[in-house]
Amino acid sequence: MSWQLGIEHLRDLARGAAILGTGGGGDPLIGRLLVEQAIREHGPVTVVDPDELADDAFVIPTAQMGAPTVIVEKIPRGSEPVGALRALEKHLGRHADATMPIECGGINSMIPLLVAARTGLPVVDADGMGRAFPELQMETFSVYGVPGSPMAIAGEHDETVVIDTGTDNKQMEWLARGITIRLGGVAHIAEYSMTGAEVKRTAVPRTLSLGLSIGRAVREARAVHADPVEAIRDALAPTLYSHLRVLFRGKVVDVERRTLEGFARGRARFTSYDGTSELELRFQNENLVAEVDGEVVCTVPDLICVLEGDTAEPITTEGLRYGQRVTVVGISTPALMRTPEALAVFGPSCFGLDVEFNPVEDRAETPAGVATSLAP
Amino acid sequence: MSWQLGIEHLRDLARGAAILGTGGGGDPLIGRLLVEQAIREHGPVTVVDPDELADDAFVIPTAQMGAPTVIVEKIPRGSEPVGALRALEKHLGRHADATMPIECGGINSMIPLLVAARTGLPVVDADGMGRAFPELQMETFSVYGVPGSPMAIAGEHDETVVIDTGTDNKQMEWLARGITIRLGGVAHIAEYSMTGAEVKRTAVPRTLSLGLSIGRAVREARAVHADPVEAIRDALAPTLYSHLRVLFRGKVVDVERRTLEGFARGRARFTSYDGTSELELRFQNENLVAEVDGEVVCTVPDLICVLEGDTAEPITTEGLRYGQRVTVVGISTPALMRTPEALAVFGPSCFGLDVEFNPVEDRAETPAGVATSLAP
Numbered sequence: 001m002s003w004q005l006g007i008e009h010l011r012d013l014a015r016g017a018a019i020l021g022t023g024g025g026g027d028p029l030i031g032r033l034l035v036e037q038a039i040r041e042h043g044p045v046t047v048v049d050p051d052e053l054a055d056d057a058f059v060i061p062t063a064q065m066g067a068p069t070v071i072v073e074k075i076p077r078g079s080e081p082v083g084a085l086r087a088l089e090k091h092l093g094r095h096a097d098a099t100m101p102i103e104c105g106g107i108n109s110m111i112p113l114l115v116a117a118r119t120g121l122p123v124v125d126a127d128g129m130g131r132a133f134p135e136l137q138m139e140t141f142s143v144y145g146v147p148g149s150p151m152a153i154a155g156e157h158d159e160t161v162v163i164d165t166g167t168d169n170k171q172m173e174w175l176a177r178g179i180t181i182r183l184g185g186v187a188h189i190a191e192y193s194m195t196g197a198e199v200k201r202t203a204v205p206r207t208l209s210l211g212l213s214i215g216r217a218v219r220e221a222r223a224v225h226a227d228p229v230e231a232i233r234d235a236l237a238p239t240l241y242s243h244l245r246v247l248f249r250g251k252v253v254d255v256e257r258r259t260l261e262g263f264a265r266g267r268a269r270f271t272s273y274d275g276t277s278e279l280e281l282r283f284q285n286e287n288l289v290a291e292v293d294g295e296v297v298c299t300v301p302d303l304i305c306v307l308e309g310d311t312a313e314p315i316t317t318e319g320l321r322y323g324q325r326v327t328v329v330g331i332s333t334p335a336l337m338r339t340p341e342a343l344a345v346f347g348p349s350c351f352g353l354d355v356e357f358n359p360v361e362d363r364a365e366t367p368a369g370v371a372t373s374l375a376p
Numbered sequence: 377m378s379w380q381l382g383i384e385h386l387r388d389l390a391r392g393a394a395i396l397g398t399g400g401g402g403d404p405l406i407g408r409l410l411v412e413q414a415i416r417e418h419g420p421v422t423v424v425d426p427d428e429l430a431d432d433a434f435v436i437p438t439a440q441m442g443a444p445t446v447i448v449e450k451i452p453r454g455s456e457p458v459g460a461l462r463a464l465e466k467h468l469g470r471h472a473d474a475t476m477p478i479e480c481g482g483i484n485s486m487i488p489l490l491v492a493a494r495t496g497l498p499v500v501d502a503d504g505m506g507r508a509f510p511e512l513q514m515e516t517f518s519v520y521g522v523p524g525s526p527m528a529i530a531g532e533h534d535e536t537v538v539i540d541t542g543t544d545n546k547q548m549e550w551l552a553r554g555i556t557i558r559l560g561g562v563a564h565i566a567e568y569s570m571t572g573a574e575v576k577r578t579a580v581p582r583t584l585s586l587g588l589s590i591g592r593a594v595r596e597a598r599a600v601h602a603d604p605v606e607a608i609r610d611a612l613a614p615t616l617y618s619h620l621r622v623l624f625r626g627k628v629v630d631v632e633r634r635t636l637e638g639f640a641r642g643r644a645r646f647t648s649y650d651g652t653s654e655l656e657l658r659f660q661n662e663n664l665v666a667e668v669d670g671e672v673v674c675t676v677p678d679l680i681c682v683l684e685g686d687t688a689e690p691i692t693t694e695g696l697r698y699g700q701r702v703t704v705v706g707i708s709t710p711a712l713m714r715t716p717e718a719l720a721v722f723g724p725s726c727f728g729l730d731v732e733f734n735p736v737e738d739r740a741e742t743p744a745g746v747a748t749s750l751a752p
């Protein structure tokens with residue numbers, strides 16, 4: 001069933017999408033403000049379920065691309081992602097019937113809503129990552145045979161770039177990243193244009209609704225002083241993301257972060273409240289791998305989320321600060337994203353990590369995660 | 377009058393174009409070999425005078441882009457510049473009636489011939505630099521109001537990129553350079569598409585014929601043991617490039633060269649044969665400024681050419697080696713390239729040089745240039 005997404009949904013969606021962003025995807029605050037303004041001017045957005053799409057419908061996903069460390073400082077004026085969509089439509093000589101997120105995490109849950117509000121197109125309730133990932137080939141669309149090319153990039157001065165690398169989505173990422181860096185570290189894109197049939201075959205379904213329901217669950221738990229992490233677990237249980245495990249509770253003691261080659265790269269260290277245990281987190285825009293006392297407890301493509309200890313408000317990689325009191329959780333990624341084909345595109349080795357992927361729910365529990373006490 | 381350019385013209389043209397390349401533009405040897413093969417397969421190339429073009433003819437210039445230090449190592453397979461032309465034609469929805477050099481110096485005298493041979497299009501006897509320059513906005517087309525956008529780039533794996541920066545040719549260069557770097561340091565382009573009327577208004581005319589006549593003059597002088605530098609002077613005298621001055625005779629004593637941000641940047645030092653005088657040359661792909669004993673003797677956009685001392689064979693910036701015995705000459709650039717509008721685009725300050733442009737023929741002669749004796 002299609003439904004209307006209005007301003008009243010945006011705070012919950014932003015919160016839920018930041019959790020699904022696993023530290024990356026860009027802070028959704030700015031995206032939320034842009035969408036609020038667009039809905040105020042143009043009215044609410046129609047969200048369609050992927051099952052409702054005609055097989056021959058033509059869908060052009062839209063997104064922001066760049067380092068989260070830059071995204072928080074370089075604010076779009078709002079027309080850029082529409083510019084990317086129009087440039088791709090013009091290149092293809094075909095109009096889109098709908099737009100869609102490429103990643104449901106972070107600001108990229110919001111950018112397609114901005115496009116939808118400004119153009120009147122509906123947005124499909126699905127995406128190509130089921131979370132956030134740093135690179136454009138790391139999409140289920142790519143894993144299951146939809147080429148990202150041709151793709152369009154739009155800059156803040158109405159520059160447009162159309163890249164066509166055939167079926168080589170990694171080379172597309174490489175060239176698009178080069179342009180994004182030269183546009184100042186952030187740009188807007190339209191890519192992986194596809195039919196409704198391809199959406200149904202390759203996308204992670206209903207991830208906009210998922211973000212919304214996670215965000216709402218956290219808000220409602222806070223209102224009644226319930227544990228918001230348990231609320232996230234309950235919201236996820238009936239979905240494709242059925243397992244949530246608390247990996248660690250403690251404080252941020254060190255953050256090392258650099259904006260390098262267009263990415264925010266680095267690591268953060270956390271110690272447990274009793275000082276007996278340590279978690280190390282490595283990230284490239286998104287959280288990639290978490291180790292507790294030298295043992296891997298969760299890796300991509302499972303989701304590693306750093307949540308503010310009391311409120312479960314998600315903390316992005318660029319927002320990590322010394323002294324923050326946090327709960328780190330691991331969430332199982334959908335089965336579609338754990339196949340050998342999927343792991344070949346966004347498994348740990350694709351990030352240069354010498355770690356096997358093991359589902360988070362199959363790994364040993366950690367003492368600092370099991371501990372039920374919250375921060376003293 | 378149009379004429380047929382065959383294999384028999386290529387060696388002279390390559391030599392003359394390397395002189396007009398002022399150290400850059402890429403070594404024409406590889407280009408010559410590519411064109412030889414293409415003419416052998418497809419027949420000779422029709423060269424048309426700009427005055428012959430219909431005002432509404434549609435011309436798409438083609439070129440290679442990249443650092444000369446890379447160009448000598450990364451050999452194209454030959455289809456890339458045609459790929460760039462076709463990508464731009466497709467984007468514009470219009471077929472070219474002719475191609476044209478954007479720079480008549482170095483390998484870029486050859487690339488349009490390669491395109492012409494492979495496609496059957498004629499090539500216009502004109503270009504947009506009247507020499508070689510390192511950046512895409514440094515073209516007379518740009519100076520006199522033709523936008524470079526949209527432009528197409530083709531890579532060795534059939535990647536295509538179409539960049540549109542409106543009338544901002546400097547931003548076009550910036551983004552295209554980023555793509556070129558990510559394609560390995562060299563790429564092929566089609567840009568500044570224009571009408572026949574615009575060619576006549578903005579291009580430097582008859583620079584292919586000029587390259588050919590300079591190259592032929594050098595060959596013929598060598599055959600009769602005449603001074604080949606004098607032969608170049610005589611060949612230039614009746615053209616738009618009417619002054620040639622010998623700036624220096626001596627030996628290369630130091631070369632400092634780096635491939636940096638997609639360019640070959642550096643400087644070279646020369647001492648006179650009697651050891652009393654020194655020339656310093658700075659370059660960014662092309663030679664930019666020559667100083668003798670601390671005094672500027674020639675700057676862009678006038679041409680600074682390093683020629684092998686005995687034969688006047690041109691030496692490119694990437695070919696400079698310790699111990700080479702050379703004659704350095706300055707050649708006056710056409711008036712079209714010395715206007716205030718032109719100097720604002722490719723005068724010394726555009727290269728970060730704190731030097732005024734003064735025509736080479738108005739500067740004081742240097743002792744090491746005046747010396748008539750050749751190397752002892």
